[in-house]
Amino acid sequence: MITSTMPKRVQILKHKFSTSIGLPFKELLPEAAIIEIISELKIKYRCRLFDPIVTLWAFLSQVLDADKSCRNAVSRIIAHLVGEGVELPSTDTSAYCQARIRLPEKFLEKLFYKVALGLEEKVIEEYLWCGREVKVLDGSNVSMPDTLSNQKEYPQHKNQSCGCGFPIAKIGVLFNIATGAVIALVIDVFNTHDIQLARKLYEFLKPGDVLLGDRAYECICGFS
Known part of the structure; x- marks a missing residue:
């Protein structure tokens, strides 16, 4: 049986992510899973605040957020770092915007398929036709x-x-x-x-x- 509540669930999740503080995708898309794909593609990057991992978490939140500005995305990163006991970065958005541009298309594509296939593996019989x-x-x-x-x-x-x-x-x-x-x-x-x-x-x-x-x-x- 195919459920008809999927759109409602999607809206609930979308609202939850858009109204959350910090980087909610950190819990859904663990660092280890992202690093695995980075290693597969042999992507090299510098050890800095806006590395591919943090940038991706912020970018995904930015897409779903009602306020889609880069300034708001950087604010999310700062909110995430508040409890980490580290020096907070500037609110300037240029570094984040440059980091977002550096995300390889192949990296996003690989991650995209990995997540989709992972969800398919969890589908139970009652959701099939x-x-x-x-x-x-x-x-x-x-x-x-x-x-x-x-x-x-x-x-x-x-x-x-x-x-x-x-x-x-x-x-x-x-x-x-x-x-x-x-x-x-x-x-x-x-x-x-x-x-x-x-x-x-x-x-x-x-x-x-x-x-x-x-x-x-x-x-x-x-x-x-």
Whole structure:
């Protein structure tokens, strides 16, 4: 049986994280798990306050926080350090912003999959449909900062005049309906068809999975 309380639980957790003090993701995403991936990817970093671990914890909180400013993210780090008996850093946000930029995309991607798979392993029988896992396929569009590199990689819509629009990308995601976690994500230029993105996600399905999607994916032969 698939529960219908998932959205409510997500909202409760989101509210809890956004109203908490300090770095709540420290408990959910232990330092050891992050270091394991850093070691796998052989990522080198200096021993400083804004290392990949603290920066990631702050970044995740920033995404869910009602106040998404970098200043608020730094304030969370300071609140976290108050009880640690160490010298508190400046409230200046430049070091944090630079550290966030330094987070390797591959590092985030690896961590992303590790968390999703870990949640799947904990799914019990009652959350399956007829004993099968249900995976949901969906797509959307996202805009991003108007930089030369973004415009080159993800050009704005052709109907927009040069300098009057933002780079736009098409994303496709596959998530587990039982855990609510995204299993895989692909990104391409704006005019990419949903079926093209879906083909890239097919490799993340397992034998026996049930795939659920809207009418954009009605051509099931697209997965052959």
